[in-house]
Amino acid sequence: GDSVTQMEGPVxxxxxxxxxINCTYTATGYPSLFWYVQYPGEGLQLLLKxxxxxxxxxxxxxxxxxxxxxxxxHLEKGSVQVSDSAVYFCALSRDSSYKLIFGSGTRLxxxx
Amino acid sequence: xxxxxxxPSWVICKSGTxxxxxxxxxxxxxxxxxxxxxxxxxxxxxxxxxxxxSKATYEQGVEKDKFLINHASLTLSTLTVTSAHxxxxxxxxxxxxxxxxxxxxxxxxxGTRLTVL
Numbered sequence: 001g002d003s004v005t006q007m008e009g010p011v012x013x014x015x016x017x018x019x020x021i022n023c024t025y026t027a028t029g030y031p032s033l034f035w036y037v038q039y040p041g042e043g044l045q046l047l048l049k050x051x052x053x054x055x056x057x058x059x060x061x062x063x064x065x066x067x068x069x070x071x072x073x074h075l076e077k078g079s080v081q082v083s084d085s086a087v088y089f090c091a092l093s094r095d096s097s098y099k100l101i102f103g104s105g106t107r108l109x110x111x112x
Numbered sequence: 113x114x115x116x117x118x119x120p121s122w123v124i125c126k127s128g129t130x131x132x133x134x135x136x137x138x139x140x141x142x143x144x145x146x147x148x149x150x151x152x153x154x155x156x157x158x159x160x161x162x163x164x165x166s167k168a169t170y171e172q173g174v175e176k177d178k179f180l181i182n183h184a185s186l187t188l189s190t191l192t193v194t195s196a197h198x199x200x201x202x203x204x205x206x207x208x209x210x211x212x213x214x215x216x217x218x219x220x221x222x223g224t225r226l227t228v229l
Contacts, residue, residue, distance in 0.1 A: 004155070036220075043116055043205070043220035044156075089156070098144065098209065100218065102155040 002027040006090050006103035013080055013110050021075040021106045023064075023090035031092040033057075033066055033073040034100070038087045047075075047088070080110045115139055116208050118221035125196055126229055133191045133224045135206030141186035142208035146218060147179075150203040162189055196228045 007022040025033065032051045036044040048057030053068035062077045073090060090103040115138040125131050135145060144163050148156040160176075162168040162183035170176045178200075180192040189208075193200050203225050207218035 008153075038220075041222060043222045044207075045220070046217060098146070098161065098218070099158060100156075104153060104155045 002031065002092060002094070002101050004090050004092055004101055004103035006088075006106050009087075009105075009107040011106060011108050013108070015082055015110055015112055016079045017110075019075070019077040019080045019084075019108070021088055021090075021108070023073045023075065023103060025071050025073065025090075025092050027071075027092055027094070029094065030068075031094050033064070034091040034093070035062070035064055035073070035075050036089040036091060036102075038089065038105075040086070044089060080108070082110045082112055084108060085110045114210075114219040116142075116206065116219050116221040118204075118206055118224050120224060121222065122225040122227075124227045124229065127197050128195055130192055130194045131196055131226060133193075133204055133206075133226075135189045135191070135208070135221055137187045137208045137210070137219070140208075140210050140219075142189075142210055143186070144209045145183055145189040146207045146209070147181060147189075147191050148205040148207065150205060150223070156205060159191075193226065196226070198228045201226055201228045 003026045034049045035047040037047045038044045048059040050057040050066035056065045064073050064075045087105045087107045089105045091100045117136045119134045147159045150156045159174045160168045160170045162181050164186050168181035183189040205223040207220040
């Protein structure tokens with residue numbers, strides 16, 4: 001069945017460091033891919049998404065590119081801030097489906 | 113906009129009792145609401161989908177008689193864990209969808225942590 005695998009956390013970085021959180025998926029066909037972020041005490045929020053191969057989703061300085069050949073959707077940010085500290089979830093869904101299949105989440109801690 | 117709340121944020125109960133968790137869409141009408149369960153260090157797993165005014169659709173392996181879902185209005189869905197046992201202890205998260213957004217863009221509540229003693 002469909003699945004999403006994320007790197008285990010926590011990931012601890014200093015402010016202004018480069019961030020990569022790896023995400024790979026297993027699915028037949030062409031799913032849509034998402035990154036959600038959960039700040040402390042809040043619900044998951046959609047950070048970015050990509051719906052077809054080679055698409056790049058971007059938001060708030062974060063980027064992720066849909067790589068069909070490597071079945072990956074790695075999240076990157078060039079310079080993290082303390083306010084980026086949160087849990088990040090990679091997810092996929094199939095076309096015409098409401099079902100979101102999530103990875104296990106990666107906690108990011110950014111230190112001043 | 114598109115805020116979803118959950119109540120309570122945490123609850124502790126004795127084994128054998130029932131617990132009700134509320135999920136509300138605060139500033140929009142939610143055509144569809146979803147309930148997820150999350151175990152520590154694991155993904156969110158979809159438990160069921162509910163549409164206002166109709167019976168919930170449960171995912172395979174989820175006991176519908178244990179996890180009762182009611183979606184009585186366009187702004188409120190409730191999850192009742194009946195005869196709770198320690199293995200039901202988990203983090204329960206709801207989300208809501210409304211027309212006007214893409215089919216897979218859901219708005220999530222902050223979650224409810226249930227501990228069954």
